[in-house]
């Protein structure tokens with residue numbers, strides 16, 4: 283990811299590949315893809331989950347880091363592309379000037395012929411007032427949280443080389459031939475600088491993405507209430523399929539549109555096994571995230587109960603059947619190491635973690651291939667493709683400082 287303004291946590295080789303991809307007219311790869319809905323009747327919702335057809339409402343998906351958000355974003359990209367939606371893309375690269383708080387002027391211009399943005403789902407640090415000022419009033423707001431220990435381990439592993447606090451810990455650990463994570467967790471305050479914006483992800487990363495301030499514990503209860511009022515749905519990665527069914531009900535999506543493969547998963551050798559002491563230290567260091575997660579997990583359970591548990595289980599089974607069917611049709615190999623994948627479907631790698639991808643079957647029609655490529659397409663490639671489609675130009679790099 284281009285995690286920080288003016289910098290990136292990708293290796294130089296990966297950056298070269300990305301640049302090549304951005305310039306190669308990604309559209310050409312899908313010339314025969316006919317996914318776009320042309321008339322409302324072609325999009326008639328036959329699903330029992332939704333009794334009447336209606337246009338998908340505008341949606342903001344606040345993509346928190348390392349919580350399964352790329353998987354959700356992929357289905358929103360597919361949905362939006364099919365609907366001919368207008369995406370609110372960052373002016374530069376894939377993120378809204380992260381880690382600055384979001385501002386409406388970080389968004390690229392409204393394309394000619396569009397009266398409003400329909401979908402915004404790129405990484406940002408939340409500022410709800412700024413978001414509301416540029417999205418239509420009927421926008422649905424959704425985000426996702428993941429169990430905080432797992433989130434932190436993934437954040438640490440992926441951003442060791444780009445978040446300064448982690449990098450200092452890594453250097454100190456190397457001297458003593460120790461693990462960077464345990465070194466960091468032993469005395470995190472000695473590595474973490476509250477005034478360094480790029481250290482935002484090093485403590486309570488989900489709270490940081492939601493715009494909360496680590497220094498202001500006194501407003502915590504009000505902050506939670508505000509977030510609860512803002513988001514119609516806070517998905518929970520540990521209940522991913524149940525979350526998707528609730529998302530489908532909100533956005534009036536069919537199970538086929540909710541089907542997914544798990545994107546952005548690290549290889550087994552990039553995962554750090556955690557003992558009980560390490561887990562306790564992660565929880566203590568990230569206690570805002572623990573509170574945040576517990577609060578929204580409880581709320582999620584209430585939402586699930588409102589939907590009806592029997593109905594939810596039945597719909598989860600239907601979603602899984604749909605996902606299985608599509609995966610069988612599209613995917614020839616899963617958990618494929620990056621070196622064995624073509625450029626177009628290779629997920630972005632960081633210096634410190636290996637991210638796996640999917641190989642698409644070869645014996646498909648052009649139409650099927652278009653669909654299947656999108657089904658497994660990593661975030662950056664899909665982002666570049668849609669940006670090109672919307673503006674007829676490649677995404678802009680961050681200008682040199």
Ligand SMILES: Nc1ncnc2c1ncn2[C@@H]1O[C@H](COP(=O)(O)OS(=O)(=O)O)[C@@H](OP(=O)(O)O)[C@H]1O
Pocket residue numbers: 283346347348349350351352353432436519520522543544545546547548661
């Ligand atoms: N469906 C589903 N359920 C549960 N977990 C999932 C799912 N999809 C992705 N993942 C895991 O989420 C991690 C990647 O998160 P993101 O896509 O948000 O990463 S990123 O911030 O956009 O880089 C990454 O976690 P780690 O493998 O621990 O790094 C993925 O394995």
